[in-house]
Amino acid sequence: MFVITLRYLAELDRIDEAMEAHKAWVDGQYDDGVFVASGAMVPRTGGVILAAGLERPELEARLALDPFLQKELAEYDVVEFAPRRVAPGLERLQG
Known part of the structure; x- marks a missing residue:
């Protein structure tokens, strides 16, 4: 399982575009x-993603496709x- 944090490098108007x-x-x-979960940080400086069910090289390849x-x-x-x-209900996350 992976916890991914995304940090904005640009102003929010460029992010919104x-x-x-x-x-x-x-x-x-x-x-x-x-x-399995994702959302914006508070305050809005980036985001957080939870990912599961894949190996790190595949995850990194997928992240590279993010606009x-x-x-x-x-x-x-x-x-x-x-x-x-x-x-309870999240057992699939234990891989």
Whole structure:
């Protein structure tokens, strides 16, 4: 499992211009079963994504396709961890 933090490198007006393309990319990751949660940081300086069910090289290849990254609007930090305990209903996250 991965905790991914995305930090904006540009002003919010530039982020907003690319948001629809970013959301479409995010939707594709959900459709593929890779992302399990995502959302904006508070305050809005970036975002957080939880991903599971893939190896790090595949995750990095997918992240490279994010329009935010391709347009140099954001950067990612990826932390991999092995969940030892999860809430009921989230057992699939234990891999």
